[in-house]
Amino acid sequence: xxxxxxxxxxxxxxxxxxxxxxxxxxxxxxxxxxxxxxxxxxxxxxxxxxxxxxxxxxxxxxxxxxxxxxxxxxxxxxxxxxxxxxxxxxxxxxxxxxxxxxxxxxxxxxxxxxxxxxxxxxxxxxxxxxxxxxxxxxxxxxxxxxxxxxxxxxxxxxxxxxxxxxxxxxxxxxxxxxxxxxxxxxxxxxxxxxxxxxxxxxxxxxxxxxxxxxxxxxxxxxxxxxxxxxxxxxxxxxxxxxxxxxxxxxxxxxxxxxxxxxxxxxxxxxxxxxxxxxxxxx
Amino acid sequence: xxxxxxxxxxxxxxxxxxxxxxxxxxxxxxxxxxxxxxxxxxxxxxxxxxxxxxxxxxxxxxxxxxxxxxxxxxxxxxxxxxxxxxxxxxxxxxxxxxxxxxxxxxxxxxxxxxxxxxxxxxxxxxxxxxxxxxxxxxxxxxxxxxxxxxxxxxxxxxxxxxxxxxxxxx
Numbered sequence: 001x002x003x004x005x006x007x008x009x010x011x012x013x014x015x016x017x018x019x020x021x022x023x024x025x026x027x028x029x030x031x032x033x034x035x036x037x038x039x040x041x042x043x044x045x046x047x048x049x050x051x052x053x054x055x056x057x058x059x060x061x062x063x064x065x066x067x068x069x070x071x072x073x074x075x076x077x078x079x080x081x082x083x084x085x086x087x088x089x090x091x092x093x094x095x096x097x098x099x100x101x102x103x104x105x106x107x108x109x110x111x112x113x114x115x116x117x118x119x120x121x122x123x124x125x126x127x128x129x130x131x132x133x134x135x136x137x138x139x140x141x142x143x144x145x146x147x148x149x150x151x152x153x154x155x156x157x158x159x160x161x162x163x164x165x166x167x168x169x170x171x172x173x174x175x176x177x178x179x180x181x182x183x184x185x186x187x188x189x190x191x192x193x194x195x196x197x198x199x200x201x202x203x204x205x206x207x208x209x210x211x212x213x214x215x216x217x218x219x220x221x222x223x224x225x226x227x228x229x230x231x232x233x234x235x236x237x238x239x240x241x242x243x244x245x246x247x248x249x250x251x252x253x254x255x256x257x258x259x260x261x262x263x264x265x266x267x268x269x270x271x272x273x274x275x276x277x278x279x280x281x282x
Numbered sequence: 283x284x285x286x287x288x289x290x291x292x293x294x295x296x297x298x299x300x301x302x303x304x305x306x307x308x309x310x311x312x313x314x315x316x317x318x319x320x321x322x323x324x325x326x327x328x329x330x331x332x333x334x335x336x337x338x339x340x341x342x343x344x345x346x347x348x349x350x351x352x353x354x355x356x357x358x359x360x361x362x363x364x365x366x367x368x369x370x371x372x373x374x375x376x377x378x379x380x381x382x383x384x385x386x387x388x389x390x391x392x393x394x395x396x397x398x399x400x401x402x403x404x405x406x407x408x409x410x411x412x413x414x415x416x417x418x419x420x421x422x423x424x425x426x427x428x429x430x431x432x433x434x435x436x437x438x439x440x441x442x443x444x445x446x447x448x449x450x451x452x
Binding site: 002003004005007028031032035036038039048050052100101102103104106107188189190 | 283284286303304306325326327328330333339340341342345346347349350392395410411413414
């Protein structure tokens, strides 16, 4: 690999570099994914733009509305250890804490994780279950993208070449909501999931399920919203979720790999979706 | 390929070097600085042999672009012992925390980071933290015992302070 490295001090400066080098430029955040892809020759940019010196991309803070803003360059470990993030949602910090090992979490960033779009990662399903909005900037302006519209395929996002993820904005958690993140790891504790399930349920005052977001990781080309499960749960009492859970098998698109056959993953998706719902309806 | 003037401290010694954009921290500390205690194992951030502390944070030197080290303070296994071994190093010897030794620099660095953050970790905390440092010899029990023992040492070195002598084979 041969490239020029640039280290801008502001988002504006980074955007200028992206415009200048266009398709020949690649952003590097923490580097855990980019370094490997470059070493394997899967990524061969002529210009690498490091984001580590841009202060405005850092920080984790509550929003005025009662949500949470996570700067794109916040590390996984910073989220895991953030009291503000824990107050917002322990399931969120659990999801970040379940990524790989402490070394990786010290280096890997929230924005880098989303831009990498590996469907087996832990944070994206949880951020989707929490209805996150991704803040994106380019020299053309700013936009806010619902996280479900970010990943479009394996390692592929809807981001344009001139865009930078600047933050993830989580809306306030509505009263009566509960959320969880579960990760099935049959091999080693630092592995990618065979299947992971993030679930947010909001209960109506009468105790029935008013609304839910169920998102599975590692069982398709992107995190997958189990919309039929969500529809089937609406209006149900917390004691009657079993029929809805059965529907998850046909919503996912797993492949055979070292972490299990597609058929096994379908079974495990059903089991772990059931466990996730048991946690939030208990 | 661009080159970059880096300035960092390695185990308390200041270094200023010109480094090509594609160098990784592991290569620079081993080849340019001559600190070969840090080992390259898997080269993909999984095995932990290349564990180093950067501004006190545990990182994989095999995954870190060297340019990211600019202005930072790096500690490798060579930087742990001052006049005498740290309590952790001493405990690794006494508890048989290694056999072939290839993973030991990474184990010591990772465990040092653990004890700085959690001075008295329980067994689960040790296992969770250390799971990213693979050892193919010890079965891990000696490593776990060593960390437990060092965590009880209250920051004092055990060398020469009574107790059992290290096995003569070492």
